[in-house]
Amino acid sequence: MNELRLLSGLRGKPRLSPKAFLGANLLLAPAAELTDICRALAGDNALVRFSPPRGFSVRIEDAEDFYENIAERPSLDAALYPQICGCPGFAFLEGTAADPAFWSSLLDERGYLNTTPEEAASIAGIDAAAAERFIKNLQDYVEPAGLFAADLKESLLIQLRRGRLEGGAAWRLLTEGEAVLLSGRAAEWGGSQGLEAGEIEAALALLRSLDPAPGRNFAPAAFSLPDIEFVIEGERITPRLIVENMPRVENGFAEFEAFSDALLREKWLRGEWRAARDTLKKLGMRYRTLLRAAFHIASVQREKVMAPSRPPEPLTYKEAAAALSLHTSTLYRAMQNTSCLISGRSYPMRIFFSRAAAAEKTVSIAALRTQISTLRAQGLTNREIGERLGLPTRTVAWHSAKIGAARGR
Template identity: 30%
Template structure:
């Protein structure tokens, strides 16, 4: 019996010209400029080179007011608290859905009726579970329906209910909002000193308990995607937000020269890849970047991966980490992606929001909007509730227990 000859074919090697990020030491595409500076200093140890940190001033993430996709925030910080809340009992609602009802301050950003509809709970069950979360969550004030309830929850946890400051919140809400505290003092027969003491106690409370759970972050925009003089989007690398490498003019040949050349090559490949990514986004989102009123074009990770030759998983991490200066302010590159419903890949969510607001003004019911857009009715209802749009009498009310669409 003759065995066939076995031949071991050479394994295909990845093309570094197509995927330059494979060259990068320590996943440099995922590093912030500060972390990249530390990585460069570690690699340059023993070399006649000086690593200069970025010179540009960093920007506060809180000041930018942008929600970064994938960024650790309230959902991660409160997941375990909601999951361990004893008052929820046998409620099967996933904890992350409760946290998604909160705004950045830790207060509900929907009405109780809308929250019950989004979670698929009866209104009575929703309110009962909400009160359990308010009593359990730490810091106190989380899951409040408004600022008044947030401060009252904090006073209750401090054992200051009843108290003068609690009375001021309950009985003097209209006077606090209208600036007519003199009228409140006359009705309650308070002297100015008693009022000032109650106000001082309220000022010591936290109107945004959720912000303390998310660490403050600063970011540095590394790309500029601003309108150019010829009507196109000018993609430019911001050198002031990049670490710099300085070295002596007469380097000794040999190992020292080779190490420094490799370091500069990797740094150059990172910059080139970021610019290529910026150019691809500028091409796909040209109208959005040139016109502050234009919506984002539908763009997913798979399409961007085909444009750049970078895997979707690598793109996802890089887009969340890299920031750019745009006509609309400083934004993460991930903001330039625009998801779309599976039934309508040509319709991005920005346009869908505008259409739903227009339908709200015209009093169109969800059924007619869904038929006109070619979407399931539950998809339209879900996004209308997410936007806080309440249907008119002509439009009818949302079906209780409506959940988010499976395809979106």
């Protein structure tokens, strides 16, 4: 961003010049929103027009990395990806059907199918029977139970079947007494079927305990439009702006060809020039700042850029901001809304930041927790982990609790 300057000659407390915030609204905005923001800033401009990037596409953020923050719930796509890969029958699929993201894209926010098996088969280019068969496998395999159902009734039946409650009073209420269940006459219907009042009450309680929308157990799918790509060529890392993801800027000069150059100097066009210039300047400042941050990240977090699954080296926003001559909060907010591309996958830029562990300044908190998590999976206690890592037991216990809280969310 431009330099911060204090207004002088004013009584009272110093105030920041409004110019200090020039470009902030573009630097802190997600890339997918840039076109609309630029249009709003430039207005109905006679000189420049902004349109969505020609190569516009969205990629789902990688949720597999472990951050030092308490993790958010994974998106439906991220959570189902490994499950779909391991689902019986997946290994035999080909083409579009062999992409796990295709199958998760068939779900709405509730976790129900947003299309029919026949339509899914047509899109994937496979036999309708094969699509229906694999969807049935997904219903019996993925967690939580109830996903990939056609509607609420089927979702509840899947949950009952997965809980080995098929044929019970709750099952019969859904399959045989659906109409009376909806009308509130379940007790009356149960009596005619030889079911005790207690059985009907237990069945109703069981149905109420089931999840009517299993897809809402996940965070909304997080889509990102990367600004930066880390190009890896052997041992060399080169950050570059993804130009194809930038808003397209077109000038309207051709519309003035029939007029003299003097027209472009008319007073009524001064406002148009100013709005166009300011918007382009803000856009340029955004990309300059992000590219500078990318070069700094590439120099400090080289190993993580080469292998994104690795935990980051210690790097705080304050340290990076000082190196880039930015305010810490500016860099922090910019990194929360931008993402990068590494080997064809999109990652949030925030994965490169982590405080140093208090017990070991050369190790980041993210790296320390990764080590603790791995050793706990091997059955080691906090004391044994502390002895192996050379840390106090209380330190290991504190981080173990944080890891447990993150996984429990």
